[in-house]
Amino acid sequence: MTPSDRALPLQHFASDNYAGMCPNAARWFMEAQTSGHEPAYGEDRWTQQVSEGLRELFQTDCDVYFVFNGTAANSLALASLCQSYHSVICSPVAHIETDECGGPEFFSNGSKLLVGESESASARLGKLTPDAVESLVTKRHDIHYPKPKVVSLTQATELGTVYSVEEVRAIAAIAKRRHLKVHMDGARFANAVATLGCHPSDITWRAGVDVLCFGGTKNGLPVGEAVVFFDRALSEDFAWRVKQAGQLASKMRFISAPWLGLLENDTWLANARHANAMAARLHAALRDVPGVELLHAPQANAVFARLPQPAVNALHAKGWRFYQFIAGGGCRFMCSWDTRPESVDAFAADIRQACGA
Amino acid sequence: MTPSDRALPLQHFASDNYAGMCPNAARWFMEAQTSGHEPAYGEDRWTQQVSEGLRELFQTDCDVYFVFNGTAANSLALASLCQSYHSVICSPVAHIETDECGGPEFFSNGSKLLVGESESASARLGKLTPDAVESLVTKRHDIHYPKPKVVSLTQATELGTVYSVEEVRAIAAIAKRRHLKVHMDGARFANAVATLGCHPSDITWRAGVDVLCFGGTKNGLPVGEAVVFFDRALSEDFAWRVKQAGQLASKMRFISAPWLGLLENDTWLANARHANAMAARLHAALRDVPGVELLHAPQANAVFARLPQPAVNALHAKGWRFYQFIAGGGCRFMCSWDTRPESVDAFAADIRQACGA
Amino acid sequence: MTPSDRALPLQHFASDNYAGMCPNAARWFMEAQTSGHEPAYGEDRWTQQVSEGLRELFQTDCDVYFVFNGTAANSLALASLCQSYHSVICSPVAHIETDECGGPEFFSNGSKLLVGESESASARLGKLTPDAVESLVTKRHDIHYPKPKVVSLTQATELGTVYSVEEVRAIAAIAKRRHLKVHMDGARFANAVATLGCHPSDITWRAGVDVLCFGGTKNGLPVGEAVVFFDRALSEDFAWRVKQAGQLASKMRFISAPWLGLLENDTWLANARHANAMAARLHAALRDVPGVELLHAPQANAVFARLPQPAVNALHAKGWRFYQFIAGGGCRFMCSWDTRPESVDAFAADIRQACGA
Amino acid sequence: MTPSDRALPLQHFASDNYAGMCPNAARWFMEAQTSGHEPAYGEDRWTQQVSEGLRELFQTDCDVYFVFNGTAANSLALASLCQSYHSVICSPVAHIETDECGGPEFFSNGSKLLVGESESASARLGKLTPDAVESLVTKRHDIHYPKPKVVSLTQATELGTVYSVEEVRAIAAIAKRRHLKVHMDGARFANAVATLGCHPSDITWRAGVDVLCFGGTKNGLPVGEAVVFFDRALSEDFAWRVKQAGQLASKMRFISAPWLGLLENDTWLANARHANAMAARLHAALRDVPGVELLHAPQANAVFARLPQPAVNALHAKGWRFYQFIAGGGCRFMCSWDTRPESVDAFAADIRQACGA
The missing domain is CATH 3.40.640.10 (Type I PLP-dependent aspartate aminotransferase-like (Major domain))
Known part of the structure; x- marks a missing residue:
């Protein structure tokens, strides 16, 4: 592998330390x-x-x-x-x-x-x-x-x-x-x-x-x-x-x-505001998804929700990375300074689809 | 201060961790x-x-x-x-x-x-x-x-x-x-x-x-x-x-x-060879300087020498940084992957001058 | 104070490390x-x-x-x-x-x-x-x-x-x-x-x-x-x-x-058997005392029981030492290799009296 | 072995922690x-x-x-x-x-x-x-x-x-x-x-x-x-x-x-004075022994001396215990609160004899 340009890469919701530097x-x-x-x-x-x-x-x-x-x-x-x-x-x-x-x-x-x-x-x-x-x-x-x-x-x-x-x-x-x-x-x-x-x-x-x-x-x-x-x-x-x-x-x-x-x-504040906004966007997008149980409302850059395990599996199969650590399907979706609205929307859509399946 | 280009900056012989990244x-x-x-x-x-x-x-x-x-x-x-x-x-x-x-x-x-x-x-x-x-x-x-x-x-x-x-x-x-x-x-x-x-x-x-x-x-x-x-x-x-x-x-x-x-x-080897070569160059340049007592011959990227304290002071006054830690004027001159021959030569010249003073 | 003989001293149920050496x-x-x-x-x-x-x-x-x-x-x-x-x-x-x-x-x-x-x-x-x-x-x-x-x-x-x-x-x-x-x-x-x-x-x-x-x-x-x-x-x-x-x-x-x-x-086994027996004796003596809630049956040398707080206070006032550390009045009564049956009986009698008060 | 009385036991000069309690x-x-x-x-x-x-x-x-x-x-x-x-x-x-x-x-x-x-x-x-x-x-x-x-x-x-x-x-x-x-x-x-x-x-x-x-x-x-x-x-x-x-x-x-x-x-002071006196007694007894090089004069309860190694070996063979830890035969002879004058004298006599051999 040598250094080269690449297309917009996939983003994840596993952790804000998955992001690079601003x-x-x-x-x-x-x-x-x-x-x-x-x-x-x-x-x-x-x-x-x-x-x-x-x-x-x-x-x-x-x-x-x-x-x-x-x-x-x-x-x-x-x-x-x-x-x-x-x-x-x-x-x-x-x-x-x-x-x-x-x-x-x-x-x-x-x-x-x-x-x-x-x-x-x-x-x-x-x-x-x-x-x-x-x-x-x-x-x-x-x-x-x-x-x-x-x-x-x-x-x-x-x-x-x-x-x-x-x-x-x-x-x-x-x-x-x-x-x-x-x-x-x-x-x-x-x-x-x-x-x-x-x-x-x-x-x-x-x-x-x-x-x-x-x-x-x-x-x-x-x-x-x-x-x-x-x-x-x-x-x-x-x-x-x-x-x-x-x-x-x-x-x-x-x-x-x-x-x-x-x-x-x-910039520190702008980065944080952006990450928080992306979490809010994701939270809003998931509010009416059947099968998704949103836990508390996000106040920072993470959304916590319970999903049916088949939906979790389907999302992982699609390549999305995120952590599960709360019993009963609880998932953490973490946004970062570089999370793109399009990534949020794509992820929310896939969640919707996975939960519908 | 904002990022900008600068002229070739002064180099030091204090430590190889004064250098940036290659x-x-x-x-x-x-x-x-x-x-x-x-x-x-x-x-x-x-x-x-x-x-x-x-x-x-x-x-x-x-x-x-x-x-x-x-x-x-x-x-x-x-x-x-x-x-x-x-x-x-x-x-x-x-x-x-x-x-x-x-x-x-x-x-x-x-x-x-x-x-x-x-x-x-x-x-x-x-x-x-x-x-x-x-x-x-x-x-x-x-x-x-x-x-x-x-x-x-x-x-x-x-x-x-x-x-x-x-x-x-x-x-x-x-x-x-x-x-x-x-x-x-x-x-x-x-x-x-x-x-x-x-x-x-x-x-x-x-x-x-x-x-x-x-x-x-x-x-x-x-x-x-x-x-x-x-x-x-x-x-x-x-x-x-x-x-x-x-x-x-x-x-x-x-x-x-x-x-x-x-x-x-x-590159790791090339970097090291260069630093070693610069130390050898400095050692050679100091070999016949009156007042400089070279200690052992350098085998890596450091030269050790005793200088008269007034010479040390004069060099420090000129802005050169290096460590003294051996009793009686012993000094350590450390070269790095980016040490320029011109820096070595300028430093050696200043040492010669300082010792002549 | 100088070394001298003394009458049979008071015993406690606080810990088996209140006892001396056998x-x-x-x-x-x-x-x-x-x-x-x-x-x-x-x-x-x-x-x-x-x-x-x-x-x-x-x-x-x-x-x-x-x-x-x-x-x-x-x-x-x-x-x-x-x-x-x-x-x-x-x-x-x-x-x-x-x-x-x-x-x-x-x-x-x-x-x-x-x-x-x-x-x-x-x-x-x-x-x-x-x-x-x-x-x-x-x-x-x-x-x-x-x-x-x-x-x-x-x-x-x-x-x-x-x-x-x-x-x-x-x-x-x-x-x-x-x-x-x-x-x-x-x-x-x-x-x-x-x-x-x-x-x-x-x-x-x-x-x-x-x-x-x-x-x-x-x-x-x-x-x-x-x-x-x-x-x-x-x-x-x-x-x-x-x-x-x-x-x-x-x-x-x-x-x-x-x-x-x-x-x-x-002797190690005899000491232990004695302490265990004293705990059993105390447990038996407390079995029918109104106000005393015995917790589990003792298998070693401790009895655990809940007592009304006034009873606890009364016992402490009489000079008995023991620990309370379970919420709601739970007390630990610990017997040791030297606990005398008379001490157990006297303690049990005082508990009975304190609970009756 | 059961507890019993014994004759006056041998004393050592290895350490003051070889002694029992006073x-x-x-x-x-x-x-x-x-x-x-x-x-x-x-x-x-x-x-x-x-x-x-x-x-x-x-x-x-x-x-x-x-x-x-x-x-x-x-x-x-x-x-x-x-x-x-x-x-x-x-x-x-x-x-x-x-x-x-x-x-x-x-x-x-x-x-x-x-x-x-x-x-x-x-x-x-x-x-x-x-x-x-x-x-x-x-x-x-x-x-x-x-x-x-x-x-x-x-x-x-x-x-x-x-x-x-x-x-x-x-x-x-x-x-x-x-x-x-x-x-x-x-x-x-x-x-x-x-x-x-x-x-x-x-x-x-x-x-x-x-x-x-x-x-x-x-x-x-x-x-x-x-x-x-x-x-x-x-x-x-x-x-x-x-x-x-x-x-x-x-x-x-x-x-x-x-x-x-x-x-x-x-008693603490009496014990210490006695140990110190025994060290002084031993030092005095060794002063004119040929082959014994006394190091510094004792100020507390230890005597330091160099002995010929054969003498050291002979003393050890006789059952005397002491430490050597100074190069060239240097030995430490430590007295304690219970060191008997007779033990000092016997030890000094054996040293004299060992050095004469």
Whole structure:
């Protein structure tokens, strides 16, 4: 195989990490190449520039670090907030609990994740509640159980829902009262901001969040996430932690420069808005399809629905990729910054046809 | 700042990770973009293709994993070879000992590094010897000291020298006899192969190496290293280890595809040969400069020399970047795949002038 | 306060670790003193003798190690069976999950505990079932979730019940088929053997158990547990692990010699039988007390019952100590090797009175 | 074998942990038995009493924890002072470096030990110097090397010497200036105090020590060490750390009560003085033995000497146990709280005879 042009390729709804990088990110990636030699390990001009850009974006003098992926971002952030004998409160569907292969436990050398209840209306939407946090933090006080030290929110959640500003504030208030730090897994932070229409600071430090893992990959980068410490006291020696953990890029510019493409003209927000709109379009297209049971309404870039298994099989046979992980035919359809309306429409049509069959 | 063309920029001799990516790597990076959507986590076509390519390169059915950087590659490879109460034998100047911020100890949960003696002729060239290994492995047998389990060689070494095929074989023979596994830190593996003119298999599995960390970044990639297990029994469940350790790229294609650029037409070897040649050119140019004390002859892409401190200062003042880390004015001048002869000549001229001043 | 004789002191039902050491253990503890100087770290005569004694007890050539407490025994045993990216299947009430402060996660550097379902009849008795194991081990196969590697059974369970020989065998059979190792937390192993009336080998290696943590403390020792590897391949370098983990006693004889007291004349079994009998006596005495809801029948040395909260308060006010940890007034009454029938009767009488009030 | 009286048994000079427990410790161990039932995990009366006793001994409101052995005491104390990417400065002969099988690295999840120079007069006496600390702490400031965070002193040292009050103060002063915490490995703390004739506070908190691991085992306990935090801010949540690390005794009274025996009538000091006196006696007896090269004068309870290898062999053949670990016949003869003058004299006579042969 050699490089060549190709026709518009098929798109999938499996994950927003199936998409490539957005044009702006690609342009700045190549731009980082132009200087030839550049100091390594973040001493380059782009890294400094993006860090400054993120401080401006959040309107505060936060500490910014770039790491390679979300597991590392979350795990290192959590490890900086707790010791091995502490615990982290999260929802039962939290990515840190279900899809990071014990990364948080590994990087913290053993911190336990305590999952909130799973039966309430909020839990069914993938959210923690103040009550769930309060319940977990007050359940045990003895030294035979890890002491809660952090509450972790995923924003947007793994179920494609979004915490309102008030919801974040309410949880953070409990956290402060109980001496917990607040971590936000923002793998799809941009999608949440796009939905809420708020300022990025409103659901982070102004609401009580101490550390944000700001997802770049799913927003259009080739590789990389930012760890943003709003409470700078918590990032003491974090640079050493990143280095030791194998997360310090030597040619850092190729990790950081593409962020300039996201920040330029609020591309990050445009990318997220587009992905959210595509999810809404898909949701609308499926609303009246017999056999499709839409679960909750999408608030970010994912649609959750139950389909008859034969329909699932038929769609897979046609080449569509998507995940099933909810019992009884529940499927996740994920849209990304590059999902084309035509892809949505074609997929919806095939679903309709498959369910009719 | 916006993307734009620039004149030929200044080059440095600080590190081969100051260089950008080589054209072939860049081309394949962009090529990985063309398909639009692609399965994540290594299920894409490029990752499969590169893995196959590396198996062909090494002429054996090895297990290949891609991680983000050298600290991670070395640390995860070592962690797969030893438990926390084991130890790793290496040279006193080994990168794993001196420049990874305790990464190997962290990922292995405490394995100790045992450094060989530092006074012999070999040690002054940055090399371990069979005697040094034998001495360390037989020094203690009691349970109050970590049990040696791995010997780690850096090829090319941190001092720009290269182990001959026979030297690797001799150390590996001791290792096998003493039930140690053999790890090779090949951050500059290509430079060693270029120097030796041997087949890559000759200084790896055919010589007794169990695991190679094959450096991509310093060879011309934007980001990424390959961990190559020649003894496949050692890579059991390594995919889980990589995931947990935050080293599994979701958009893996952007990490793996550029390797196709290195493999294409033996670009990896051409890049290394060029860097080595530039070091030889610099060494030759400095041979008769009064005040410059060249240390050992370069065998890879680095020149080591002692300069008068005023000369060092003058060169830094002119904008040249390079590291000093040997007592008494010792400097390291590192060449890379893109170092231009003109840069070498200009640098040598400035050194000559600085030393004359 | 100076040492002196005292009248028969009050006994409690809080835990079997409220009891002191049994006379036989005390006698051998002091006997270990008689030789004056003795080689350290287990090279003494008693340690060798007890190890041999345990091999005889289990009728197999097992590997035996002595550690200080149950958290260490379980955690080190589990760490020897799995890597950080593996997982351990256990019941939701398993001590390793609920009362070791994340010890297993710490010593294994991150292994996750996967708890079985909690709603079945077996689960309400604190037991894992083959189905629960099968369900957890087949739930996920992807690298984003820790790979199951061990199943851990507590025998007797934390709810005072006992797995039958057939139950252990059935779980071990699933484990073997799924390539899981079998760990038995035997903090109250003696109590289980006493109940089943089987040979100790019948519910351990003959039933498929790979490693047993044989509890000494609750059986009458002042301090110490034994880790017994029936599969000796799994104990490779375990002595180094114990040393590194701070679990190697220098004056080992004081840890090991008291075990001779337990082995002598099957004192371990007599101690357990007595404790079990006291629990049965208490259970019988409470059977017809109005207001007391006995939960399941005791199979080992604990009685579980729900009492009205005022009754609980009244008992506490009288100086009785016991734990409440089941919602709705559930209490645990634990008997030990030294619980006197008079104490049981007095406690039962006070419960009757408190419930009548 | 059954318990019985024996004649005065042979004594050894291998280690002070070859000795049993001193009578006062044994008495209180048995006294802890008298109450029958007693709350577990340190809620018992003896643990509270000893903690108070240690606070009185040190004349300050320190935090006291009891753990099982010295590796655990040192490792947990160090882990509470540094993170995985930090480092600990110690002497090249420090027990934490040479004889704890990587325990400090394990419990801290990777902290590196940086050893001071080994050639100076102080180093030959097993001591760190302010210059050595300063040199290590200023050597590197980059994030590629673990950041120094703690200096660890062994008092008395592993070579049987003792830091003067001024020496401790001088090192602590450097430490404070460089933002390092000061840890004291006091496995033989009592022997140092006995030699210096100072108050225990003078070489600990009054001199700038933050945490002391106060050795009980070598001073006459059957098992156990105390971790004493003079800076109470450093012991935050340390109880959880101890529990998770498998160092919390359930029947704590048997670990803590014997300390009452050490504190009673300053038995700890009497024991140490006796051991020191026996070392002095042995040193004096060997002073004029031809063939014996005494190394430095003993300041605590160890004598170091070089003997001809045939003499060493002859002594071993006679049944004497001692360690050789210094090249060229260097031997360590260690005295303990129970070493009899007759044993010293007999050993010295046999050395004289062996060297004469």
